[in-house]
Amino acid sequence: MTELWNWRIDQVRPTEVWPALAEALGRVVMPLAVADPARLPRYAVVCDIWRAPGEFATIVDCYGVPDTLAELPSVAALARLLERNCVLRDDTLDETRHLLVAPDGTIRPVHFDVRETDDGEVLSNQRLCTEANPGCRGWSRCHRSRWAPDSVLPALAAA
Numbered sequence: 547m548t549e550l551w552n553w554r555i556d557q558v559r560p561t562e563v564w565p566a567l568a569e570a571l572g573r574v575v576m577p578l579a580v581a582d583p584a585r586l587p588r589y590a591v592v593c594d595i596w597r598a599p600g601e602f603a604t605i606v607d608c609y610g611v612p613d614t615l616a617e618l619p620s621v622a623a624l625a626r627l628l629e630r631n632c633v634l635r636d637d638t639l640d641e642t643r644h645l646l647v648a649p650d651g652t653i654r655p656v657h658f659d660v661r662e663t664d665d666g667e668v669l670s671n672q673r674l675c676t677e678a679n680p681g682c683r684g685w686s687r688c689h690r691s692r693w694a695p696d697s698v699l700p701a702l703a704a705a
Contacts, residue, residue: 549611553621554602554644554669556631560595563606563628567593570623571608571615591615600668601658602633622651633658633669638687643675645693652700655693657682 555563568575574590592609606624611617617634625632625647633644636655646656655675661668675682675695682688682695689695 549608549613549615549617551606551608551611551617551620551634553606553608553624553632553634555604555606555624555628556602556633558604558628558630560597560604563595563604563624564593566624566627567595567606567608570620570627571611573612573615598666598668599663600661600670601672602631602669605666618645618647618653621647622653625649626651636691636693638691640687643688643691644669646672650700652698653693654698655688655691655695 564575564577571591576590576592577594589612591611594607594609596605597603598605621632621634626649629649631649632647633656634647636643636645641660642657644656644658645653647653657673657675657679658669659671661670673679675688675693677683677695679695686695693699
C-alpha cells in the first residue's frame with residue numbers, strides 16, 4: 547500500500563463522490579478524518595474529498611491504495627459513474643499539464659492556468675495539449691510524456 551492518488555472532478559458535491567468512489571474501486575472507502583489505522587480493514591482505501599475554488603473544484607486524495615488497483619481505469623470508472631470529467635496530473639511534472647478523463651473513458655492531455663491561493667491550487671482556462679499550441683511543440687515537456695500532444699486514448703474504462 548504505497549500509492550497516493552490525487553484527482554479533481556468537475557461540478558460534483560463530495561457527498562456524491564463517496565459511494566461512486568467505493569463502487570469504482572470495489573473497496574470500502576474510509577474518510578481520512580475518521581480512519582483509525584489500528585481498526586482499518588485490510589481492503590479499505592482512505593480518502594479525503596473536499597471542495598476548492600476554480601474549475602474541477604472537487605478534490606479527491608486517496609491514501610494507501612493497494613498496488614493491485616490501477617489508477618487510470620479507476621479514475622475512468624469514477625468519471626463514468628459520476629457522469630463528470632475528471633483530471634489528474636500527468637507524467638511530465640509540468641504543473642499546468644493534466645490528463646482529462648471523460649465519462650466515456652476517453653483520456654487526453656490538457657493544460658490549465660494554475661494559481662496558488664490560500665485555499666489551495668486553482669485551475670482555470672482549460673485547453674487541449676496540441677501541436678497547434680507553440681508551448682506544446684518540439685522539445686517541450688509535453689513530448690517527454692507517454693501522452694504526446696493531440697493524443698487520445700479512447701474508452702479506457704471499458705478495457
